[in-house]
Amino acid sequence: MSKQIKIQPATGKLGILTPGMGAVATTFIAGVVAARKEIALPIGSLTQMGTIRLGKRTEDRNPRIKDFAPLANLDQIVFGGWDVYEDNVYEAALEAKVLDRSLVELLKDDLQAIKPMKAVFDKNYVRNLDGTHVKTGATKMELAEQLMADIRRFKTDNGCDRLVIVWCASTEAYTEVSDVHQSLEAFEAGLRNNDNRIAPSMIYAYAALQCGVPFANGAPNLTCDIPAILELSHKTKTAICGKDFKTGQTLMKTIVAPGLHARALGVRGWFSTNILGNRDGAVLDAPENFKTKEVSKGNVLDGIFDANLQPELYGDIYHKIRINYYPPHGDNKESWDNIDIFGWLGYPMQIKINFLCRDSILAAPIVLDLALLLDLSQRAGLVGIQEWLSFYFKAPQTAPGLPPQHDIFKQLSKLENTLRYLMGEELITHLGLDYYEDLVKEYEGLLQAHS
Numbered sequence: 001m002s003k004q005i006k007i008q009p010a011t012g013k014l015g016i017l018t019p020g021m022g023a024v025a026t027t028f029i030a031g032v033v034a035a036r037k038e039i040a041l042p043i044g045s046l047t048q049m050g051t052i053r054l055g056k057r058t059e060d061r062n063p064r065i066k067d068f069a070p071l072a073n074l075d076q077i078v079f080g081g082w083d084v085y086e087d088n089v090y091e092a093a094l095e096a097k098v099l100d101r102s103l104v105e106l107l108k109d110d111l112q113a114i115k116p117m118k119a120v121f122d123k124n125y126v127r128n129l130d131g132t133h134v135k136t137g138a139t140k141m142e143l144a145e146q147l148m149a150d151i152r153r154f155k156t157d158n159g160c161d162r163l164v165i166v167w168c169a170s171t172e173a174y175t176e177v178s179d180v181h182q183s184l185e186a187f188e189a190g191l192r193n194n195d196n197r198i199a200p201s202m203i204y205a206y207a208a209l210q211c212g213v214p215f216a217n218g219a220p221n222l223t224c225d226i227p228a229i230l231e232l233s234h235k236t237k238t239a240i241c242g243k244d245f246k247t248g249q250t251l252m253k254t255i256v257a258p259g260l261h262a263r264a265l266g267v268r269g270w271f272s273t274n275i276l277g278n279r280d281g282a283v284l285d286a287p288e289n290f291k292t293k294e295v296s297k298g299n300v301l302d303g304i305f306d307a308n309l310q311p312e313l314y315g316d317i318y319h320k321i322r323i324n325y326y327p328p329h330g331d332n333k334e335s336w337d338n339i340d341i342f343g344w345l346g347y348p349m350q351i352k353i354n355f356l357c358r359d360s361i362l363a364a365p366i367v368l369d370l371a372l373l374l375d376l377s378q379r380a381g382l383v384g385i386q387e388w389l390s391f392y393f394k395a396p397q398t399a400p401g402l403p404p405q406h407d408i409f410k411q412l413s414k415l416e417n418t419l420r421y422l423m424g425e426e427l428i429t430h431l432g433l434d435y436y437e438d439l440v441k442e443y444e445g446l447l448q449a450h451s
């Protein structure tokens with residue numbers, strides 16, 4: 001058995017703050033409150049519902065992850081956040097229309113008490129929103145300082161021991177890393193000079209890390225995936241991860257694609273189209289915001305089907321993604337995938353997947369797991385990029401120069417082995433030779449006894 005890493009205990013209250021209190025954030029908060037009241041189960045949350053195998057297959061040790069790793073429990077969580085609209089979480093949950101009104105009414109008192117703080121917002125980054133609940137300040141540095149004051153005030157007012165921030169706000173317009181993002185020094189100068197290449201989400205990430213609060217990015221914006229923020233995370237010894245929650249169609253893709261690859265089947269084309277009608281869909285209707293999403297979704301297959309390693313199978317894949325805003329569907333996104341594959345001797349086949357999913361129902365448990373696991377990272381002294389949380393992201397943030405791992409099964413294995421490592425349990429390779437040898441010896445002994 002390896003040595004257990006020293007982990008600070010999960011005592012006291014954990015504050016989970018979300019910039020953005022729309023469909024995903026309110027579904028997450030309402031779900032945790034409902035689970036706490038034992039009205040519903042936190043289904044889809046690996047930390048709450050998932051189990052982890054420990055030791056040999058023959059040992060039959062499969063605890064729930066929440067009983068194995070020292071995570072904060074649901075009763076210890078306090079919620080807060082920021083939004084460009086003033087609605088409290090009860091009103092925002094009704095507006096989002098993800099959950100049945102009857103369920104939201106049952107939770108009304110708890111949800112009504114959670115009110116967003118004023119947001120740092122820039123319409124240049126999200127032109128399809130018109131919020132008024134926003135901060136003002138002469139410079140972006142001033143706005144960052146206001147966020148830091150919010151974070152500290154929230155912690156004191158709510159008696160929290162620790163905080164975690166998970167970005168659940170709208171997808172921002174596409175931006176590329178440029179010189180202002182290259183170092184902390186350049187970034188801070190940019191904050192003071194109101195550099196327009198610094199997006200609001202970056203200001204939140206900066207404020208969080210300055211306060212030593214770990215930060216996860218649920219949208220495809222760059223946010224914490226820039227050298228300046230990475231540098232700050234190491235300077236303040238804080239954990240970060242991102243980006244873009246892996247839900248819906250991309251979740252399906254990273255489940256199906258590793259299976260095709262595992263059987264060395266070829267892929268000629270993968271056409272993915274979606275219709276969705278929530279506010280997220282409205283924001284993504286702007287081409288500059290869609291571009292951000294397209295890039296994050298687009299790389300998923302490249303990581304699984306490697307054209308360089310297997311050019312005969314994956315050298316010429318046509319991959320196309322479409323997202324269409326269709327209000328009648330609300331949060332109930334519908335996706336279609338047409339996959340043109342080929343098998344033995346090149347014979348073609350087709351797969352059609354029609355996923356009638358509920359976007360925020362898939363995203364909410366990810367917010368919970370990320371918050372709990374990132375808090376664990378922080379207490380275990382893991383700083384900088386938490387690649388072991390790639391499992392939850394469409395475009396996992398990795399150390400510079402390292403290609404991301406998209407295969408969901410490899411991501412799960414990495415997550416589980418990280419938990420085993422932190423807790424001083426043997427890592428599982430699935431080789432199993434040691435106990436096969438024991439079983440074979442036992443079997444041979446039996447044969448001899450009978451002969």
Ligand SMILES: NC(=O)c1ccc[n+]([C@@H]2O[C@H](COP(=O)([O-])OP(=O)(O)OC[C@H]3O[C@@H](n4cnc5c(N)ncnc54)[C@H](O)[C@@H]3O)[C@@H](O)[C@H]2O)c1
Pocket residue numbers: 019020021022023024025082083084085096119120121122126129131167168169170171172200201218219220244245246247248278279280283359360362363
């Ligand atoms: N639902 C999913 O399955 C899913 C999957 C992956 C990623 N995401 C991402 O998660 C994010 C949230 O999705 P959603 O469906 O809840 O969207 P939503 O539009 O319902 O909620 C986003 C909220 O963020 C607020 N907002 C925008 N800019 C802000 C700012 N600068 N500061 C504070 N608040 C701000 C908006 O007013 C809105 O209330 C989006 O970026 C989306 O792309 C969602």
